[in-house]
Amino acid sequence: MKPIDLTPASLAITSGLILICALLSLLLSLRVHRALLIAALRMVVQLMLVGFVLRLLFERSNPWLTLLAALVMASAASYEVGARQDYRMPGPWQYLTTGSAIGISSMIIAVLALTTALRPTPWYAAREALPLIGILLGNVMNAVSLALNSFYGTVGRERASIEARLALGEGRFVALHAASSRAIRTALIPTINVMSAAGIITLPGIMTGQLLAGMDPISAAKYQILLMFLIVGGNCLGAFTAVYAAIFRLTDQRERLRADRLKSR
Amino acid sequence: MSGPLLAVNGLRGLAGGPFALTLARGECVVISGASGIGKSLLLRMIADLDPNEGQLSLDGVSREAMPAPHWRRQVMYNPAEPGWWAERVSAHMAPREAALALLPRLGLAEALLEAPVTQLSTGERQRMALIRAIIRQPRVLLLDEPASALDEATALKMEALFAELTASGMGLLVVTHNEAQAGRIAHRRYEMSNTGLCERPL
Structure with missing residues (x-):
């Protein structure tokens, strides 16, 4: 089994979905765009951080x-x-x-x-x-x-x-x-x-x-x-x-x- | 056997104190006092339902000598507004035969035993709660305003039952605001204040 590695480009394309949602919220004054963008940013940062921490832990195996x-x-x-x-x-x-x-x-x-x-x-x-x-x-x-x-x-x-x-x-x-x-x-x-x-x-x-x-x-x-x-x-x-x-x-x-x-x- | 059935000494807790009282076998003792003075809290302490300090003993055996549920099975508290844990009245009654025998004594129809608790009136619930306690055969019953929701005729039926219970050796400690009732049932009376209990003439 060969895992598919996602490229930064493919992530960038899907992140467009978040931007479209935020834009809609702004146009229709749904007032969720702020919370949406912050949550999306948090998610990306948290998961990437966890990825690096896990990679470190896997390599150390302590x-x-x-x-x-x-x-x-x-x-x-x-x-x-x-x-x-x-x-x-x-x-x-x-x-x-x-x-x-x-x-x-x-x-x-x-x-x-x-x-x-x-x-x-x-x-x-x-x-x-x-x-x-x-x-x-x-x-x-x-x-x-x-x-x-x-x-x-x-x-x-x-x-x-x-x-x-x-x-x-x-x-x-x-x-x-x-x-x-x-x-x-x-x-x-x-x-x-x-x-x-x-x-x-x-x-x-x-x-x-x-x-x-x-x-x-x-x-x-x-x-x-x-x-x-x-x-x-x-x-x-x-x-x-x-x-x-x-x-x-x-x-x-x-x-x-x-x-x-x-x-x- | 000598000594009181229930002896309370130096009892302190939420209701203040120290409180001291005794209750003999077959005795009915009435406690009166102003509203909010803590009569219900006193009964709850005697049943060991609220945190408290002091000596409590039944037939000379202190409460520390037995597990709390064992104490409460013998020194049973019946609140003014009893709680119910099952939907139907009958689920609270064990043994059921004993409950059936007591229903007519308090003017309750047999059908009420199968009714949902929520369908009973306040007065009916009060009488059912008394039956629920009596059939478990405690040595001492702590009764908090047992007849507050009853008419005079029904209250008299309940008092007749009290007389029978004391004749069989049960001790009754009754809190009531009803002076006429207190006069009819009391063998001895206490007046409660913040600082303690004092015996008062009948």
């Missing part, structure tokens, strides 16, 4: 540098999730909850895949590890975000019904069962949709990229299947970890509901 890159990616993902919740926990707890859920589950799944299914040599080779961690983080980030948003929302709104169960002598897991199962279901629905629609409605991104880069369709499909399994595993684990971390933070050692630890924004 496990510690790879781990450092993975940690930076995981912190960015935790920050994004933490910053976009309707309810939040004050202090460091917001980011500790999201960070542990996203980081731990992505890392476990990535190491599992690298040591069993993919097996590059060495197993931590940056060329395989970093893209895999990236795609896992991106997906787990969404799952954790949906799970926590749903969980905090339910706890914030339905305090009376949760406390009713506690007052009758149920433990925290029983009292919060409705809230946590709803949160985990909410987190997994998009993944289930993507799996059901895969190949029929859309070609998944990884497979599209590999087909465009010249890979055999069957190999690309198998690769995509493997990745979907890993993503589902990561999302499940991430949603569970996030909800259980939140349960422990929103209750105390006497199993009281501590809704006071949740601030509405």
